[in-house]
Amino acid sequence: MQLKTDATTPASQSALGLALLTAAMALPGADTAQAESAPERGLISLKYLDYQDSQRGRDRISVRAPSLMIMTPLAEVWSVSGTYTVDSVSGASPAYHSQQLTKMEDLRRAVDLGMTRYFSQGSLTVGANYSHESDYLSRGASLQGSISSESKNTTLNLGIGVSDDQITPSYGGIHETKKGTDFAIGLTQVITQQDIAQVNLGYSHGLGYFSDPYKLADERPRVRNHTTVLARWNHHFLRTEGTSHVSYRYYRDSWDIKAHTLTSDYAQPLPQGWTLTPLVRLHTQSAASFYLPTDPATAPGPTFPAFGATTYSEDQRLSAFGAVTLGIKVAKQLTPDWQVDLKLERYEQRAGWSLSGEGDRGLEPFSARSIQFGISRLF
Amino acid sequence: MNPRHRFWISRVLLILMVFSLSACAGIQPVQPWEKGILAKPEMTFDGDKLDNNFTEHIYSSKEAASGGAGVGGGGCGCN
Amino acid sequence: MQIFRIPFEAMASTCEVVLCADDEGTAQALAQTAIDEVKRVEHKYSRYRTDSIVSRINRAAGGEWVECDEETAALCTYADSLFQNSSGLFDITSGVLRQAWDFRRAVVPSEETLAPLLALIGWHRVERRDRNIRLPDAGMEIDFGGFGKEYAADRAADALAGQGLKHGYVNLAGDMRILGPKPDDQPWMIGIQDPRRHGGLMATIPVASGALATSGDYERFFEIGERRYCHVFNPRTGQPVTHWRSVSVLAPRAIVAGSCSTIAMLKQAEGKAFLEEAGMDYLAVDHQGNFHQRGDDAH
Incomplete structure (x- = not known):
């Protein structure tokens, strides 16, 4: 016998074979891989995050955050979803560089809602989000659409979002705002039966108060525009039935920060409904043009801004550094409807790992670990 | 929009175009009956939404870069 | 995981669902969705039921338009593409020939017997508008027997795949749709x-x-x-x-x-x-x- 055992594709491509198969795919139930179709079932999902970061033997911020998501299909062509998250943040944050850890505590409640209408060749989603902490209020709205080609192999994604934030630090006297407008355009392309790729371009314009009111000597520009390019690629391995996800993001903004972020994971299904997903993430960024590095002359005290300088910051986040995350996620499908998962991650951030090699060596290495536990059910 | 941004955006649009053209030209288009694997949830770019939210939130509060995957998502005064 | 074979009777023949599950009870429950789907298609498109959609269309031949449900309309569209791609040889109106050919009596019908039946055959003369269909001449008939069994096999396999099954097949008297290889990939x-x-x-x-x-x-x-x-x-x-x-x-x-x-x-x-x-x-x-x-x- 020289017949091939895999008959999911015809032995050869021809107009006649194509015509017959295309006719068969128009039958009900045949089109299993629509680019966009309303979910058939609802999903309720609960996740708990336990996060702790630290620098050389000293704990900094810890976060405990339960989050609930409910998504349900409505009337065949609609779906609505909502998530509710409570972040309780406590610990200590440096007043400048990695020095003078100052106690803080806050509770953040965030809600976001989305509603999607599915069409035969695309979808349209409107979203709204609201989050509140004692000193920060954020409201946002977004509109996202996608439209697919006839073959559904190519999908164009477009999005626009606006946000309006109010900042009122606990020590009083400041009432500031920050407004943002985001644009996104992307293309998703089916490449082979086992490969799908996506390129997204994002542009964000922000206007208002970007400074950190709790830091010493922090005056940032009142405009921040950033551009991102995100490329993602998913590949399914026939031999292992596993799937790899690789993504690369390039970021640059009007503060002169450039960042490269590479994320990769590999989900391996195992017997009895287990899935094991190791992941790695590499990040590197350059410093903001107004970042004030540690000064050996004044260290461990703060660096003094140059006379007449209007923008400056000693925030570690705006320095040049590199970071590595290693993680693993274990998921178990308990029944066709119930799933539980556990994710462990370890994060290391060091000035010496900056790609440019010009990190601020006066900063302490920073690290974090996080644990996520989730349970979800289809209904 | 300043000229530098315009330069970048035009460059990225070019990448998008080359990407889509090469995807259309060089490779046999995948037919609807060949999309069994592509229909699997792990082959979509959606992923685990709550996991993504947490992850994005953590990184945007510890690093200078953020965004990329779309629009929306709330801000915070994260420390 | 173990391989289970669940036989059942449908479409006047012996059929089976083969799948992998942890135990027999689970296997039976999973297979039942496929069996139910086969029986649904069989029942819906039966020629022998006077209240079926096929009987209603055939009864109205030479008369009124009949409005079909979406599935039936899609099957008609599929039948049309078979007719076009076979130079008219695959014709779902040719079932009237059964009236002349009786396999139990084993008699070859005469030209005179066949002629009026041949005049009733011709899918290209069937009128269709959206989901409505009309057979132009009284006595004309359609039936989906030419691909109904295979359609049922696809639907049954889709039902199993929808439950996350990756290994197994649906066999309707020799016409089968495979979900995926054996658990060891053979x-x-x-x-x-x-x-x-x-x-x-x-x-x-x-x-x-x-x-x-x-x-x-x-x-x-x-x-x-x-x-x-x-x-x-x-x-x-x-x-x-x-x-x-x-x-x-x-x-x-x-x-x-x-x-x-x-x-x-x-x-x-x-x-x-x-x-x-x-x-x-x-x-x-x-x-x-x-x-x-x-x-x-x-x-």
Whole structure:
């Protein structure tokens, strides 16, 4: 016998074979891989995050955050979803560089809602989000659409979002705002039966108060525009039935920060409904043009801004550094409807790992670990 | 929009175009009956939404870069 | 995980669902969704039920338009594409020939008996508007028997896949749709009925995915002398086809495999060229008992 055992594709491509198969795919139930179709079932999902970061033997911020998501299909062509998250943040944050850890505590409640209408060749989603902490209020709205080609192999994604934030630090006297407008355009392309790729371009314009009111000597520009390019690629391995996800993001903004972020994971299904997903993430960024590095002359005290300088910051986040995350996620499908998962991650951030090699060596290495536990059910 | 941004955006649009053209030209288009694997949830770019939210939130509060995957998502005064 | 075979009776034959599960109870419960789907299709498109959609369309022949549900309209559209792609040989209005060919009495009908029936055949004359259909002449009939079984196999397999099953197949009397290979990734060994030895196999084909369907002259037939009269009729002459004993086709979907094997039977000697052109793998046995498969003319 020289017949091939895999008959999911015809032995050869021809107009006649194509015509017959295309006719068969128009039958009900045949089109299993629509680019966009309303979910058939609802999903309720609960996740708990336990996060702790630290620098050389000293704990900094810890976060405990339960989050609930409910998504349900409505009337065949609609779906609505909502998530509710409570972040309780406590610990200590440096007043400048990695020095003078100052106690803080806050509770953040965030809600976001989305509603999607599915069409035969695309979808349209409107979203709204609201989050509140004692000193920060954020409201946002977004509109996202996608439209697919006839073959559904190519999908164009477009999005626009606006946000309006109010900042009122606990020590009083400041009432500031920050407004943002985001644009996104992307293309998703089916490449082979086992490969799908996506390129997204994002542009964000922000206007208002970007400074950190709790830091010493922090005056940032009142405009921040950033551009991102995100490329993602998913590949399914026939031999292992596993799937790899690789993504690369390039970021640059009007503060002169450039960042490269590479994320990769590999989900391996195992017997009895287990899935094991190791992941790695590499990040590197350059410093903001107004970042004030540690000064050996004044260290461990703060660096003094140059006379007449209007923008400056000693925030570690705006320095040049590199970071590595290693993680693993274990998921178990308990029944066709119930799933539980556990994710462990370890994060290391060091000035010496900056790609440019010009990190601020006066900063302490920073690290974090996080644990996520989730349970979800289809209904 | 300043000229530098315009330069970048035009460059990225070019990448998008080359990407889509090469995807259309060089490779046999995948037919609807060949999309069994592509229909699997792990082959979509959606992923685990709550996991993504947490992850994005953590990184945007510890690093200078953020965004990329779309629009929306709330801000915070994260420390 | 263990392999379970769950047999059931449907479409006047023995069928089975083969799947992998942890225990027999789970296997039965999973298979039941597939069995229910087969029975639903069988019931819905039965010629023998006077209240079925097919009976309603046929009763209204020569008269009113009948509004179909979406599934029926989609099947009509599929039938139309088979008609177009087979130069009119695959015609779902040719079932009226059953009135002349009685396989129990084994009598070859006369020209006079066939002529008025042939006048009732002609899918191109059937009027369709959106989901509405009208058969122009009283006495005209449609039926989906030509691909109903394969359609049911696809639907049943889709139901299993929808429950996350990756290994197994649905077998409706030899027409089957494979969900995926055995749990160890080996292909299933699928036996092909020997067209001349009842219950015997002429070949075993390894299939890991896709679908396999067979048409033959052995399912319903009678013989007078050397001549075999089978149940596959040319819609223009009203005579049974004679060139092929059996044609098995591998395709991504059972309905396509089944349609290609039937069209090949109908095309007689040109059937082989049709299968080559369609680009599907096949295994065919001609009236002399010679085997044919894809690309063998090139050697």
